[in-house]
Amino acid sequence: MSTTLNINGKAVTVDVPDDTRLLWTLRDVLGMTGTKFGCGVALCGACTFHLDGVATRACITPISAVVGKKITTIEAISADPVGQRVQAAWLALGVAQCGYCQSGQVMAATALLKQKPRPTDADIDSAMSGNICRCGTYPRIRAAIHQAAQAKSEA
Numbered sequence: 001m002s003t004t005l006n007i008n009g010k011a012v013t014v015d016v017p018d019d020t021r022l023l024w025t026l027r028d029v030l031g032m033t034g035t036k037f038g039c040g041v042a043l044c045g046a047c048t049f050h051l052d053g054v055a056t057r058a059c060i061t062p063i064s065a066v067v068g069k070k071i072t073t074i075e076a077i078s079a080d081p082v083g084q085r086v087q088a089a090w091l092a093l094g095v096a097q098c099g100y101c102q103s104g105q106v107m108a109a110t111a112l113l114k115q116k117p118r119p120t121d122a123d124i125d126s127a128m129s130g131n132i133c134r135c136g137t138y139p140r141i142r143a144a145i146h147q148a149a150q151a152k153s154e155a
Helices: 022-029 074-079 081-092 102-115 121-128 138-154
Strands: 002-007 010-015 048-051 054-057 070-072
Touching: 048 102, 054 102, 074 081, 074 102, 081 102, 081 138, 102 121, 102 138, 121 138
Parallel strands: 002 070
Antiparallel strands: 002 010, 048 054, 048 070
16 A cells, blocks of 8 residues: 655655555665664664654554654654754764664653653653663763753753
8 A cells, every 4th residue: 555654854755555654664665774673662762753743653553653743763853953052962972882672762861852841850760761772871861951951042
């Protein structure tokens, strides 16, 4: 079935069944490998993308649920001013270790800062709780989110 999606601001037509998960459409059909497969049941956060600005898990989201909505992936997050600040803070603080979870972490952090520009530690912990980092870089992730928030107030 042919379906047109709005991915990173562009109309993209894919020929997949309506129940195909967005993760596999992005990765296997469109070759957009920035969104990672982690657990397949929305528990790890590696596949996080934005659906109309809300951090959402691609591994459980069927194509039928995203038609007519705005999909933003890690490939386009640097075009967003908040995403730019998050990525700059990630680099400045050396957040990534192995890096596998980082696209999901960056997407979740960007969604948080768009909703709460000055988050508390509790806000960060709550928003990031579904994103697992096997390397344990949680303190650097929190610090990077605070730094990205601070960069906004200095801009």
